[in-house]
Amino acid sequence: MTLPLGNGHTAAAHVIASVLRSDGIQASVYDPSENLCSLFPLTRALRWLYRFAVNWRHGSVHVALYRLADRHPASVSKIVNIVFGRRFKAWLNSIGPVDFFISTFSLLGYLLGESGRAPVVSFVTDAGPVNRIWFYGSIDRHIVPDSGSYSVAMLCDVESERVSLVRPPISAGGVIAKEQARRDLKLEDRFTVLVTGGGLGLGKGILEAARALVAARTDVQLLLNAGKNAELLNDFTDLCTSGTSCTVTGFSSDFPLMLAACDLVVGKAGWLTLNEAISAHRPTLIVDVVPGQEEGNCSFAEKARVGRRVSPIEVPAVVQHYAGSESALRDDFSFTNEMLSVAWADDLADDLKKWAWDRW
Template sequence: MRGPATRPRHVIVLTLPLGNGHTAAAHVIASVLRRDGTRVSVYDPSEGLFPLFPLARVLSRFYRFAVNWRAGTVHIALYRLADRHPAGTSRMVSILFGRRFRSWLASIGPADSYVSTFSLLGYLLAEAGGAPVVSFVTDAGAVNRIWFQGAVEKYIVPDTGSLATALLCGVDSDRVSVVRPPMSAGVEMDKDQARRRLKLEDRFTVLVTGGGSGLGKGVLEAARALVSARTDVQLLLNAGSNADLRREFTDLCATGTRCTVTGFSPDFPLMLAACDVVVGKAGWLTLNEAMSARRPTLIVDVVPGQEEGNCSFAEKARVGRRIEPGDVPEAVRRYAASASALKEEFSFSNDMLSSAWADEMARDLKKTLTG
């Protein structure tokens, strides 16, 4: 295994717009590495790989279509193909994009080390050779085997399930590190303060969110069920960057229900602090933001294959549970009627949830990158 002998002067982190979790992880990693003065650059290759073609926008729209059309049929097919034939899929991507990727990589300047938050980018980086590559796996459980292809220097995985997949793929144990979930520091504000900042009433509040990309039909179904049931609660409907979902949410609120509709907003941490429970999908980013704020998540959307491990992780840690969208109003009524109901069903004292995760990640990344 290669090992850099000197402290890195410049780390480049690469990501792709196929789910907001990959991009968010890239920026979190960058912020961790910058703590001691390490120079870090974050790039999305799809923004520069084809100067005259809007690849980033096409990928983002395709991902949204793939996970939503006909219950995610397209995404399921592609996910299974990659999992069953990881080496062949990686090689095909290299044949199609490898030369242009290497040319683009040379154009952004040299780096002492690379970090990838998307599986195929780790493969392409390792294939390009030169500086060592760290691949940061952004899902939990039995993740797709395509993550563990190529001569990647080190893998950072979130749990023992993803570690097991790496070992089954033939990755040496000394090339894999388990780092606890990427929980942010959260918002240092209590519930009452957050509600005042957001001009909300002081009542039981449910945050319904489709994540940063506003994905998930179950999220919309759950919102409709809550509005139709006329529960005596306050709703925060967050559509992320999905304009269509925001319009749907806005139409729902026209009925006079107590609710606030938002799109992608820097106030999302405030919304988490203001709410009592989150209703959303099993995206790794969404779950970890909720865990960071110590808010339980009712999971109404799970992208097949990709997010099933995340859902299992949340249920095992007792920070979330899977539920049918139509059953959300009944659960919310029960939680709103009794504060003890939430405490009995969910727990945030599990050892898997460490507020010191950033320090652990920083130590592991620096050890990997500096040798």
């Protein structure tokens, strides 16, 4: 169960469903916003609201809402339940029998718990000092990605036996060969940078970094991925009319190939974006952080030595430094530390099966 407030929540739901299906468990992904309002498209409204909150006046709206939810999780949850609770329960009754729910969005976990329909697992999609609203409500199991989010659960008086730590993924031998990926994408075999705006292309730092790279005319190959953001796609296309060696794409199933083909990622601190880069063993220069929500993700990436926060204008110099020294890239980043899990999918499936077995 997910909501379209940041593509990471939705993508995480599909990844979890895929993991469960591969383990023989029947799983479906639902977005309640597609069904709760007949008067106007709620999904589109939520996406617009999220974009506005994150981008207007340096994210001040998002910061205010985030702090409100963190300081008053009970009040915020109850208001949402008053507005949507009755219709949400009616919609739940229409989807057929369910053994348990997995929520990848905090308030959905609360609404599912209030419905009393089936046991609820909350899958936390950010790291570090996450919002306390993740741990409010009648939730049976919390899955968190790191010690920081685990500590918040403890501060919220969640019993330790109801919280499990499943570390972020690192691939185990499944990394696509860089040379093959470049051949498949018809790219030159030289230092390549993937600039990606994530699923929704949120954040202005991505475009600023791309402009800085193009203006600097560094001797690197650029892949500019705009996700589902049509405006960012147009901006990227305009940038590449200047003769710079770059390839522009929107949302594409070739994204894993792009990751494999690059040496370095320039992007935001979304949990999904970071984990995709981690799984491909590609370090990330973080140029965008959604205030409040993604600061913990950025801190995790830096502590785990899989990412580094830089300003957009610093990107060309940092890229040129790494392009000229493979040893510097190896020295500054690592994908073999204990903060990452080789067997992430197995860990998740095993944890859920053990929890379900103990209940039934």
